[in-house]
Amino acid sequence: MALTATSTATITTLLISLFFLPKLCSSEFTIDHHHRRFAKADVDLLEFPLNLEFFEAEFFLYGALGYGLDKVAPNLTKGGPTPLGAKKANLDHFTQDVILQFAYQEVGHLRAIQKVVKGFPRPLLDLSKESFAKTVDAAIGKKLSPPFDPYYSGVHFLLASYLIPYVGLTGYVGTIPKLKAPSSRRLVAGLLGVESGQDAVIRAYLYEHAKEIVSPYGITVGEFTNRFSELRDRLGHQGRKDEGLVVPLAEGAEGKINGNVLAGDADSVAFDRTAEEILRIVYGSGDEKKPGGFYPKGGNGRIARSHLL
Template sequence: MARISPAYLLLFICFFFFFPSSSYAYFNVSSSDKDLLEFPLNLEYLEAEFFLWGSFGYGLDRIAPYLTNGGPPPIGVTKANLDPFVKDIMVQFAFQEIGHLRAIKEAVPGFPRPLLDLSKGSFAKVMDEAVGHTLTPPFDPYANGLNFLLASYVIPYVGLTGYVGASPKLTHSQSRRLVAGLLSVEAAQDAIIRALLYERANVKVQPYGITVAEFTNRISELRNRLGHSGIKDEGIIVPPLSGAEGKTGGNIVVGNDKSIAYERTPKEILRIVYGNGDEHKPGGFYPKGGDGRIAKSYLQESGSST
């Protein structure tokens, strides 16, 4: 029997323990699992670019170009005027999103980065829709740390509700394991954003005279309207009877009446991120729509194309 060299054995052990993501690599899953694992790439690309550009003034094309698969660069995104504390947090988020992209793409083939509109105008439109009138001057997510946090409030929560919705539909244990891991970090990001905003809940966002808490309430209400599936979103302060166990108005971590996370379907998510309540009509952050079989199937139903 051939003898295995101790050096080769040590190398194998190190590889096994220090590169666990390789266990995800193109595992054999059903087509439905593949679709559900690929769909979140739409949101992960958006988060990665927003956090990277806001922190550094450049994105995936410079830091991890291999992850874009030749997809077009985002529109209008720029470096934000962040204080050191907020920047430090956003840098951490940015690199976490790169990890998420790698994890998904090691599990399924994925698709190139879709065209993303992360311009000031795109966020200004969301905020105008949320508050019910045109803000003057237009909301600028890159103007300061507070604005960037409010813009960040718009993003990770939508993705995490998608992971909650996808989890029970997955058939493969490795698929569920991957989604559970992604969900945990996305939920933590959302809780951190909400906690930072909660600390400033009564601060008025200048020059609009609208409090931080009211902004979050209005954004959550907008997402509920666009999703067309009832209440699955709440701001950082709610009436006490709507808080955890009907005992508190503080709402740093959002959940239903049993404090269980809300879930959304891909259809609901597309309605929200397209900004028009219609999964068949590209728009909002995705001028040409999302990618992957699920998103494309809705575009094809309406005759649109990516």
């Protein structure tokens, strides 16, 4: 049967569409070094965590080794400024071993993200004992004497470390549903797995010592974690998304236990946070538009910088 003019036009249009379809689709994706496709819409979401990964890498490296990325992997810094006030911590052998493992894991995280997206220079980080002391004072509600020093001992360093990976992992939980490409979700899920493991190790160690008094403050390890979690909730402004190591019975798993070695909601599912909540917390200002705290000049990348315009 002969084709009508209308059917001929339809077929022609379809063929032209099929010819251009790969080009149209490819414009929505970027290709990494392993030839995996990542949605361009995911780039900002994949870059933002570099702010936290830089923080963790530097804090752990300096704590364990006394030096950071400038010596270990200078190419990953992309010329960003050297952190302020970071130094080697007075760690026992076990804690030194664990923190060094964390440090090199964070180097891998930075590399994994930068394989996929261009990234940005390391932001200016204030990792001085004075910076940590201000955060701890805000959590406790008064100035501690002597000021809290994260580099003083293994317990002090792990308490300071309690402030870091958990914020990042809640950000990864919040990011995954927003990602378009399966390869993007796979990357972030992999990062989340290790960040969650780090947080679990830190919490487990601190939980074992939860009832011990942190000298010379007369405050237990468990109470420090509770105060840190309360501070993060206050700064985040999005309700309860944080829990210390010892909670009221009603808030424990299934409402049946006070111990809280892992944090989670009523169904023991991990909490999530947005980039804006994370900025409010790490800036210590409760406002994503007001940098400070550990990030004196704010975070880098389009998401962080867009709030500073």
